Amino acid sequence: MIGRQPDENPAGIHLPLDPLPGHTSRGRLERVLRRGEFAVTTELNPPDSADPEDVYNRAKIFDGWVDAINAVDASGANCHMSSVGICALLTRMGYAPIMQIACRDRNRIAIQGDVLGGAAMGVANMLCLTGDGVQAGDQPGAKPVFDLDCMSLLETCRIMRDNGKFLSGRKLTTPPQLFLGAAINPFAPPIDFRPYRLGKKIAAGAQFVQSQYCFDVPMFRTYMQQVRDLGFTEKCFILCGVGPLASAKTAKWIRSNVPGIHIPDSIVKRLEGAQDQKKEGKQLCIDIINEVKEIPGVCGVHVMAYRQEEYVAEIVDESGVLKGRQPWKREIRRDDQLVADRLDHILHDEITETQVDMVKTAH
Amino acid sequence: MSEKTPAITQATLVKKAAPKSDYKPADVSPQRRVQRSFAVRLWSVRHSRLLEWFYARFSDMFLLLHPLWKRIGYGRVEGPIKFVEKRVKGFMFDCRMCGQCVLSSTGMSCPMNCPKQLRNGPCGGVRANGNCEVEPDMPCVWVKAWEGSRNMAHGDKILDVQKPVDQSLRETSAWLRVTAQAAAAREAARNVPKPGAPA
Numbered sequence: 001m002i003g004r005q006p007d008e009n010p011a012g013i014h015l016p017l018d019p020l021p022g023h024t025s026r027g028r029l030e031r032v033l034r035r036g037e038f039a040v041t042t043e044l045n046p047p048d049s050a051d052p053e054d055v056y057n058r059a060k061i062f063d064g065w066v067d068a069i070n071a072v073d074a075s076g077a078n079c080h081m082s083s084v085g086i087c088a089l090l091t092r093m094g095y096a097p098i099m100q101i102a103c104r105d106r107n108r109i110a111i112q113g114d115v116l117g118g119a120a121m122g123v124a125n126m127l128c129l130t131g132d133g134v135q136a137g138d139q140p141g142a143k144p145v146f147d148l149d150c151m152s153l154l155e156t157c158r159i160m161r162d163n164g165k166f167l168s169g170r171k172l173t174t175p176p177q178l179f180l181g182a183a184i185n186p187f188a189p190p191i192d193f194r195p196y197r198l199g200k201k202i203a204a205g206a207q208f209v210q211s212q213y214c215f216d217v218p219m220f221r222t223y224m225q226q227v228r229d230l231g232f233t234e235k236c237f238i239l240c241g242v243g244p245l246a247s248a249k250t251a252k253w254i255r256s257n258v259p260g261i262h263i264p265d266s267i268v269k270r271l272e273g274a275q276d277q278k279k280e281g282k283q284l285c286i287d288i289i290n291e292v293k294e295i296p297g298v299c300g301v302h303v304m305a306y307r308q309e310e311y312v313a314e315i316v317d318e319s320g321v322l323k324g325r326q327p328w329k330r331e332i333r334r335d336d337q338l339v340a341d342r343l344d345h346i347l348h349d350e351i352t353e354t355q356v357d358m359v360k361t362a363h
Numbered sequence: 364m365s366e367k368t369p370a371i372t373q374a375t376l377v378k379k380a381a382p383k384s385d386y387k388p389a390d391v392s393p394q395r396r397v398q399r400s401f402a403v404r405l406w407s408v409r410h411s412r413l414l415e416w417f418y419a420r421f422s423d424m425f426l427l428l429h430p431l432w433k434r435i436g437y438g439r440v441e442g443p444i445k446f447v448e449k450r451v452k453g454f455m456f457d458c459r460m461c462g463q464c465v466l467s468s469t470g471m472s473c474p475m476n477c478p479k480q481l482r483n484g485p486c487g488g489v490r491a492n493g494n495c496e497v498e499p500d501m502p503c504v505w506v507k508a509w510e511g512s513r514n515m516a517h518g519d520k521i522l523d524v525q526k527p528v529d530q531s532l533r534e535t536s537a538w539l540r541v542t543a544q545a546a547a548a549r550e551a552a553r554n555v556p557k558p559g560a561p562a
Contacts, residue, residue: 131479133479135392149480149482151484183487188485200524203524204483212487260486
């Protein structure tokens with residue numbers, strides 16, 4: 001018999017899982033979170049190419065270390081392979097992608113179509129974002145759309161899922177089954193409004209949230225305290241965003257150029273003082289994970305290691321957040337393996353057999 | 364910190380590579396180019412309590428005049444009312460005439476002035492000094508909205524989830540729409556027989 005991993009459809013890895021009571025999606029991430037396990041998600045650096053192998057190679061390094069992979073939607077307003085395309089490729093191979101939808105590039109007509117298309121391909125998780133302004137990217141002359149905002153986008157997806165209707169009220173034959181996510185940034189002003197904004201997002205339909213990079217743990221702790229006092233941790237899974245900084249120079253650059261990322265001076269000093277700044281950046285990330293995982297209400301981490309994706313596995317391993325659990329891993333089925341072992345040589349051997357030869361060898 | 368060192372982003376590089384000419388327009392977004400300074404808008408946010416009170420009286424007055432509007436015809440008064448509304452709200456709040464005014468839920472800070480036109484709260488890109496991500500020299504519309512809402516009696520309306528903007532209502536009068544809707548609601552309430560009252 002084929003040894004099956006948890007959260008895998010026996011009929012095929014690309015197929016949705018069996019529906020469970022209390023679950024709104026048929027994906028892996030929701031199951032992991034609802035079981036109360038500490039979830040790990042990460043971000044795939046989208047390729048600037050039309051080769052599917054580029055996506056698969058970039059996803060492969062996360063194998064067995066993460067529960068879901070974010071497919072970013074032109075983050076920073078820089079053009080890359082679309083999140084729908086990446087999700088189409090990843091779902092074929094059984095990965096659990098989180099499809100990011102940004103409001104910057106598409107209006108409500110296009111977005112609702114993409115939600116249906118994504119769900120039909122087996123995308124179970126969708127993350128609703130506002131998106132960076134076009135001025136931040138490589139094509140600042142583009143027309144910013146912002147027809148919906150993250151909140152009305154969440155509500156739109158929720159209406160499609162729960163009421164089985166488009167925003168217009170027109171009925172869907174089969175509503176999408178989704179686990180809806182949103183982003184939070186506890187580190188940007190107005191600080192005292194931020195917890196209430198999470199409440200708004202939950203009211204609009206958010207079931208899980210991923211935070212912006214957390215480098216200021218005390219600030220995050222205060223935020224979580226407020227969120228707990230408002231009772232939001234019972235209604236929503238909160239994943240804390242973390243990531244390694246490559247050097248003190250990168251930290252300073254990010255601080256002054258990337259909007260919304262707050263890096264305290266102590267972090268920059270710690271990196272500057274280190275012999276090997278890259279290693280220190282990784283260690284810093286592990287230390288932050290170890291601190292935030294103890295905060296009540298934090299259900300997981302979202303590891304964003306832009307251009308350092310190879311470190312994700314090490315960071316997850318060394319921080320020990322999985323507690324021995326192994327997330328789903330793409331494996332060759334045992335019967336396929338058997339066939340491959342026996343017959344793989346025919347792909348490489350340079351034998352051209354004629355029928356006459358075959359008759360001779362048979363005798 | 365970020366003010367001293369000029370930020371070199373991808374966009375800066377793209378701009379630098381663009382062909383040069385003697386005409387150099389101000390380096391702000393197109394939305395800012397049609398707009399004056401925002402001193403008056405900030406005054407309105409600072410006096411949100413007063414404006415809230417005034418707005419309540421004002422909408423009552425408009426509702427009282429409902430029979431008049433109806434006599435003349437809403438369609439016919441729309442032109443002049445819109446003319447006044449556009450100029451008054453344009454001066455006070457830098458109004459964009461979306462036709463679905465939510466000023467009372469957003470601390471008297473018009474959310475359509477946000478470069479992303481967010482109607483449900485600030486994005487994650489607000490700078491540490493409370494300025495906008497897209498316009499570094501403009502205070503974030505939503506930081507101001509939160510401040511303004513804290514002064515208001517019904518400031519917690521900022522926590523309601525707003526529906527997406529109906530773009531087909533652009534350049535129409537929100538005052539008349541609200542009045543007509545309130546009048547219709549009043550009619551409906553009047554037509555429902557009160558429980559216990561003789562039929």
